[in-house]
Amino acid sequence: MSKEELPEVGDNLTLETDESRRDFLDKFSKGIFGGLIAGGIVNALAPVHAKANMDGSNLNFSTPFKPFELPPELTGEDAILRMMRDLQKALKKPIEQRHWNMVIDLRKCVGCDACSVSCVAENKLPPGVIYRPVIQQEIGTYPNVGHVTLPRPCMQCEEPPCVPVCPAEATWKRPDGIVIVDYDQCIGCRYCLTACPYDARTFDFGEEYIDGAADAPKVFLGKEKAGKYETDPSYEYSKEWKREGEKSPIGNARKCHFCIPRIEKGMLPECVVTCIGRATYFGDGSDPESLVAELIALPNAFRLKEEIGTHPSVYYIK
């Protein structure tokens, strides 16, 4: 068989060497099979002219370039950019005219805990203090089973049950809807912990991750240097907090505050920007043009334990 009679692979692949029909079919089938496995969907999405061998030596650029068209859902900009614009816009309004909302798309959450971990890092949370755990549950009975992941930040309720119970008036709702704790006023009675229907408050028992670690100053980093990260101050509520002795926030109730210091600097909360699936949205719900306002209006948006009458500012989509 002459090379002119050989079938072409794609539009641009030509065989340049003489080979037996058997050899050719062998290589051809291996190439197709290997390509299917190795390339997968990415390969399928790649431009057609890149489907030749890997070093590109066989590419025939004489054939017209056919750009690959993205599916419609991937053509828009990253939601983060729009949320950042929404945030900047909201910050120009007086505080009482904006209302921060969070929307979590449960269909996109994969339960990776990136939000929990980044929150711990951002706020330098000690052991036992967690603002945004991701609850994971298996549902159904084999073979019909499913996996549900539910990130649970503070719901920043419109009617927060944790606020009126505080005997020291150390916790209140800001005009923009964020429920905050004044660490310097909190007496550490933990009444608010019992009052929260979402278990969203935790108590700082004063533990540190380096507790019990060997000092070992000359071995590796040593305890002191290794612990510097968590003994450095945190900047919750835009104020410097150094955890030492029994000083606040040790001995206080602690909770998610939508990363107030970041918001005030025009940045999205840490859990929003670190979500690998873009499952967490944040913005000014009082702005009808914002992304969160659009999402809240979806018919499949819902809030947790709505029957209690707390009116959470956090919505979920399922």
Next chain:
Amino acid sequence: MTREKMGNILVWILIIGFGVWGFPGILDRFANAHAHTAYGSYIPWGLWISAYIWLIGLSAGALMISVMTYVFNVEAVKKVGKMAFLVAIATLVGAMIAVGLDLGHPLRAFKLIFDPNLHSMMGWMAVLYTAYFVTLCVELYFAIKKEQVFGVKQKSVKKILTVLGIWSIPLAFAFHGGVGGVFANVVAKPFWHGPMLPIVFLAGAFLSGGALFATVAYIWRPSQNKEEFLKMMIFLGKTTLALLILDEILELSEVYVGTFYSAYGEGNLWQQILFGQYWYTFWIVHILIGVLIPLLLLTLKSKSPRAIALAGLLIAGSFLAVRLNIVIPGMLDPGFAGIAQAWVHSKLTFSYLPSIVEWQVLFFIVAIVMAVFMLGKTILPIYQTAGDE
């Protein structure tokens, strides 16, 4: 050796024993704050809060005895009014220490006296306890004064005592019903939430406090003849029995409503109380020691002061189990299934068994309560009855 002397020796041995055993716990509390306690963020209140409502209940019960003396002029307890004040003060001090040590920042709590949040039931507690403490001290002052003045002046002092006694009735209902309200107002905890709890708290307080006073009055009764003493003890025994029956009716109602359709609501929590890991706190400590044995003593030996005193001690002592079985089960239900596994830490669990440090601190507090009573009894002329009548 007289009963009083034996009582003194026994109580001082207990004070020293509890004090020595409990002291390391107190040191640990001050050195390591809450690090060695078993409560955490999902069960935020433990033994110390249970001890606080136990002790404040004993105080409210003792106060009611003084009300009987100075407001209702009950003959049988006319000579033990001052002692009732002293028991109320000692247990109030213990309760305040228990709740104080439970706080994350105890020193900040003093500001609540002057600037409480009156939307908070706990804020009200600060106001009511302050009022209660002041009332008790003033009442004790006038009760002692009454015995030391004669003639017309004595009548005016007696009037003051009656007025203060009348004032302390709504006060007792407010501060102890209010403690029930601290729990009952928490919508997030269905086991606590509801109108029944403040009433249950009050009934329990009057029962446990009255029962404790029966024991105290038996050991340290003021000088009085045998007949008077017997009359007093029988009165205290009958009161305790009546309150015990009332308290059990209320408890039966709670258990019945909580378990009848056990698949719903609080059924699971009642299952845990009755048949769970710590079943013995309900059946052995509360029902057997705190209800059945005292019930038998108070009915079969209703005229024996010793049996009445023993029944009182058993009820008052075991009532801590009742308080624990209110406080802890209320927090056992997670807000969301699986939350304890979402972020794993020993302070993020839904099980609770008091730690050694917690028990040590509790025993130290009990030692303080007993020491305050013993010292008060020694320093203050609570036995003097010269100006009486």
